[in-house]
Amino acid sequence: MKIKRIALIGLGAMGVFFAPRLYEAFGENFYIIAGGERKKRLESRGVTINGVNYRFPIVTPEEQGEPADLILIGVKGYGFAQAIEDIRHQVGEHTLILSLLNGVDSEEQLIQAFGEEHVLYAYMRMSIVMKDGKADFDPYWGKIHFGENKNDVLSDRVLAVKEVFDHADIPYEIDPDMLKGLWFKYMCNIGENMTCALLGIPFGFFRISDSANWIRDNAMREVAAIAQKKGIDIGEKEIAEQDVTVMTIPPENKPSTLQDLEAEKLTEVEMFAGNVIKMGKELGVPTPINEMFYHGIRVLEEKFTKR
Template sequence: MRIQNVALIGLGAMGSFFAPRIEQYLGRQNFQVIASGKRKERLEKQGVTINGVNYRFTVRQPEEQGPKADLIIMAMKDMGLDQAIEDIRNLVGENTQILCVMNGIDSEERVAAAYGWEHVMYSYMRMSIVMKDGTADFDPYWGKVHFGEAKNEELTPRTERIRDFFENCDIPYQIDTDMKRGIWFKYMCNVGENLTCALLGIPFGAFRSSDSANAIRRGAMREVMAIANKKGIPLTEQDIEDQEATVRNIPFANKPSTLQDLEGKKKTEVEMFAGTVVRLGKELGVPTPISWMFYHGIKVYEEKNEGKFEIE
């Protein structure tokens, strides 16, 4: 059965990767962004600008009744996941599939706890998008969405269905043979790259020339690798080595999401990144001093942004 009706919740950086191409393929009447309150008003009045084009997508409130979605893409930040799980309830039908492309290592389990694994597939993004004041700029073919079952030696019908849809939308994708390993690999890279840049206030380009920045980045990645290994996820030093070329090819001035959040005086995903690493390290007996410093250092930045240290 062909995918004909799609909903997106979370029209931020990752959501911007999908929205224009899905609307172009399905038409305005078959693609909806889920939002409410002030966010709904802002999207309807101001829209969102993606690579220089302003879009006013159809916005549907969570409580609205309407057709069930064939595919729901969840692309919010970690702190919004619990609310988003409730917000999509009216769109989940018998044949709905859900891709939760947000950062982290447990979002699929949380969504599946609410709707069942028959509706949830593994997914994650590998991309770099700069988003500020409702404007997203990125190369639409630099990154891709990864998705599939936990294992994909052979493709299931629902995997093929989403693959065909992404091909029709001209959305770059990859189906990993081992999706759990892919999610942990991305998480390892995110903790190392995202949090190093955030704590030090540097763009991705710093990794091209700073031995010290790279030492911190790799040290944090090894903490995640050690935890993953304890949980049976086979990350290796070769994975860290293989990431070198990728991180050095990210546009020099691009900044990761956590640094963008700090500069915008927003709450970050540090709990999901460094907080989770520290917690799992304690549970599994893995030392995590770099992630501990990331966690507390970025927490101080958040406190600073809240005005906690202002001198009267």
């Protein structure tokens, strides 16, 4: 299997991690899927990444040309359902799809929409601040994790995507157990993304505040308890590992939910705390900290949506 044409939908904090390097490596065979006002904005203003303004090739969702071999989905959670519809004309017989979303159920939604033969598992470990169409970041701080559900032996599909990332100099890791990796990332997102958003603090606060870390750790424990009920083995060992990792994140960086609130945009709180609450009720796991996150962040949204 050889990947030659690559599409990206969503040119935000996750998308900009890939776009410059894929464009440099694949030229006009790399393109953005965008329509309407977003297409006009990208054509007129472009996007500035590490001081360089890019005007990437754009294909609208309605265009029916040659399908992509690989599609990366980097939209926000609340835009995912629309993204599924927007990529339909780009999905061919052999197209592979990677979801870069933060939750734990986007792959299942893609499988329902296109079939499991088109979907690989993926998640991001990175922190990028994007504001007003500009992003400055170390392109080697962070990576994409991807693969089949299990990767004891690498499939042809995984090897094909690996070749793309090698060619484009994109950092990656192929997890032996992708579901465990997805849930670990989700647990960390709940702990860090939600805590920072509710309290209005950057990552650096975890270096100095025991109280912030208490909230973060106990929020992660709620997710770990749900994961254990689902047969996914994450717990205190993984929380302790993340206690170390979070100290290495640039202290001025802010997670996506806090960035959204500061920009007076709606957040992905439904996909984060809202989904934890839903799964907790289904499985009999108490989630009081995530309930606090959910309602507290909704109030912060209401400060600009209801004024």
